[in-house]
Amino acid sequence: MHEVSIAQSIIEIVSGQCRKGGYSGITSIRVRIGRASGIMPDALLFAFDAIKVESPATGAVLEIEEVCVSGRCRDCGRDFSVEEEYVLNCPLCGGPAFEIKTGREMEIIDMEVTE
Ligand SMILES: [Zn+2]
DSSP: OHHHHHHHHHHHHHHHHHHHHTOSEEEEEEEEEEGGGOOOHHHHHHHHHHHOTTSTTTTOEEEEEEEOEEEEETTTOOEEEESSSOOSSOTTTOOSOEEEEESOOEEEEEEEEEO
16 A cells, blocks of 8 residues: 555654754644645555554654645646646636646654654
8 A cells, every 4th residue: 555655754763863963752743745645644644553563653643734736737837736636738718738836745843842
């Protein structure tokens, strides 16, 4: 499952930060996930909770901020954002030429630690 490896890398990154900073544990981690990233937030939470045991993130809560898919159309020149996970045509004019600006991200925004 895709989300398991993502959860693993999140835990590796924050555990590294935790060790470097000499903190005793992590209480929360905030991540930003685009709707078009292919990551299911529920599956990621589930994987995270299963893997976090035995890591400095064992007591951590994973907070997921979802980012909708947005872009700019090259035909009509307008910006759009959609609720779907993908865009096949510009939702404003139906044109096939557009640029996706957000929705593909997967990043750690910040984390809270205990000293
Ligand atoms: Zn358009």
